[in-house]
Amino acid sequence: MSSDAIPRQPFDARPLQLLAAIALAAGLLVSSFPTWATLTLSGLAMGLIIFVIASGLTLVFGLMDVLNFGHGVFVALGGFIAATVLGVQGAVGDLSLGASLLAVGLAAGAGMAVAGVVGLAFERMLVRPVYGMHLKQILITMGGMIIGEEMIKMIWGPGMIALPLPQGLRGALPLPGDVVLDKFRALAALVGLTVFAALLLVLNRTKLGVLIRAGVQDREMVECLGYRIRRLFIGVFAAGSALAGLGGAMWSLYQQSVTPQMGAQVNTLIFIVIIIGGLGSTLGCFVGALAVGLLANYMGFLAPKAALFSNIALMVAVLLWRPQGLYPVGGK
């Protein structure tokens, strides 16, 4: 059947070239190779965590035209739950690698689960009443963020909580040369890559994925084919929130602390990422997140004062090149 079929589109690799360009440019500016390699690996790890956080947001927008300005709430929740779980587990100081992995796994899993459940409530109470009304969506989801942040303060207190890494995950991986990659960052990178692979698999190889991609283009027709798009949306929203929770747990361990404001802080960053990537595109989100992660690390080393600017400059540059983002999603 497929032998005499015309193959699909050639893959648009230009955005990936952008990533390579950033890395290369940094390479020229950073004199020593080990430093550059360390920064690059760090940047990729950070980018992958950001991807996990932002992936849910972009998918939800692509599917239902809903932009959740309160997405950061799930990130914060994931972080705080992880902190509580790890705290509960008592002495994380003396755990071996295996036990550490288990501990982190439990913490992240709990963060994911709670975030997903809260996501369901969020969708039901805040998002559903304002489908299709963009202005109200922005306002109400921001309201949700305010409420969420306050509730976190209520439960965990207003201050920062330290979140030390379990012993088995501290320190760096042995790498050739003077290149440094923290064990935890490697783990985070692995988790990020797994999420990416899983998302791509679901979106491209399963019927559910076909359904989601079709819904992104033409909701009405999907209903005419007999599918309840509302249910699909609820599922995707919950999944997106869960992913944000997972990302939040990872992010907190990366920073080794949680604060009630972390949701709002990370919000700006993920918006930049999904604008760069193209609202609704998972691949775009991936590339955008990596770009932002790399840039943050390079700039942090080369010119710390200009770090946040570099992200915005990147966003503006990308929008001038492709006004809809790196991988625009058609159909709207």
Next chain:
Amino acid sequence: MSSLLSLQGVHTHIGAYHILHGVDLEVPAAQLTMLLGRNGAGKTTTLRTIMGLWRASAGRIVFDGREIQAEDTPTLAQAGIAYVPENMGIFGELSVRENLLLAARQARSIEQLDTARLDWLFVLFPALKKFWLYPAGRLSGGQKQMLAIARAMIEPRRLLLIDEPSKGLAPAMVLSLIEALRELKNDRTTVLLVEQNFGVARALGDHVAVMDDGRVVHAGAMTELAQDEALQQRLLGLSLGVHQ
């Protein structure tokens, strides 16, 4: 000859506009009913109202003995009604294969598609086989139309609602279209077809309803209309084609 679908006094409002002013329509089972009329007569609105995309503000719609005017679109689709809109509703970023997979509700994956049925479709619409993995948005207008019809045929359906399929199609394509619809008729599928092309109408229609100003102003056998030039003139404003 009983009606599979029956509209009784259906009114539809879109915002402030009153489009359907009491539509009465009978669609006999296992037959092809043509819905004719000028532009703006309300034909598309009627189809969309049946499909639940627009809610009827008054009246009843009965499908297979069940009142459906208050049901939502997915329920109607699951009850066996397939809708092929005027803009075809093709998912451009998905491949032809994925478009058909989505339409085949019983199939959980590509492998589960009914190969016998697919082969039948490939005979009718060779382009589908040729462009199987191609993004559907890259197909020509005619090929997209074929895909849209194929989607409605990938599984047996009770009722097909098709909106102006021959619009913009090259004559050769129109012949393929007629062929496909004839196969559907042979399969004893009930079809409600909106068409401007009287040639297609005459070739396929068993039953005809003519709309004007949001109402059905004439209903009867196709043969009757095809032979009565004066009636054609009165209803459609022009005399169409050669008589039977």
Next chain:
Amino acid sequence: MIKALLSHDLPRNRLLAVLLIATVLGLALTPFLFTSIKALNVAAKILVFIILVASYDLLLGYTGIVSFAHTLFFGIGAYGVAIACSRSEDPGWSAVLLGVVAALALSLVLALLIGLLSLRVKALFFAMITMAVAAAFITLASQLSGLTGGEDGLSFKVPEMLRPSTEYFEDPFLGASIDGRFLTYYLLFAATVVLVLMLLRIVNSPFGRVLQAIRENDFRAEAIGYRTVVYRTLSNVMASQFACLAGALLALWLRYNGPDTSLSMEIMLDILLIVVIGGMGTIYGAVLGAALFMLAQNYLQDLMKLGADAVQGIPVLSQLIAPDRWLLWMGLLFVLAVYHFPFGIVGRLRLKARS
């Protein structure tokens, strides 16, 4: 005559009119009615926020644009005055004027840029981008410590006329001490009155009506022949100028400015809360809303403390009524407002008038 002053945009509801008059009178007579410094500070803040939120209402309520960059202009105005005045030990009015004019100019340029940006992108995009830009500016202000005093901000002296130490009369008059502070307060009050009346004039003019048409249906407005781009940009620019002035006034009052005082996201959220709860698209909503909000922010907590003491020991309840939780209640009120009464308190009251 009052009608003309209010540009024929009357409260249209008795309760609303009463509340507004009470607010205006209260603010006008604060130095005489309330002797505590806190009260005067709260009143000054209310005045500043009235201008700030009313200008945002022009953008959001009348033009339908959601922008998170409003605090940008607020901050620029405040920093303009702060930087100009901190340059010398004895700044005169020329310094203040210079600062304000420079700030207005910078705001104009930025607002134009942002207005032009809104051409290429859709509303959601625009909102997100303004959020990012605002965040960048906070960082900028913190980093350029040479100019802005960084995280610590700038403390400065104001022109002699406005200094608290400058006494005009030895003895207090009707309970208020007539000093530079007193003068500054009435400067703020006068400015607020003038600027609000100006905004009323703008939104009730043909220009304002076109803005509302664009808000309702920009497609149709464009079809009728209005260059929506131009109107949106103008609205953006105007709103920015008013916000800038509000910032300048705030700086004059506080004699200090820092990133948290005028640029923070919290302030942006406060603006949103006020404009929605007070009433979008009304201007009066900003007046009432700002008053209510500031009073709540500063005095509700005391009330809540009383309540908290009363329910102390009861697990969940005590947590919910704790004075720190006032923002939670504001947030809930906000969500309810967006959902149930989108035209806020003012809108609700006006609806009553009609029925």
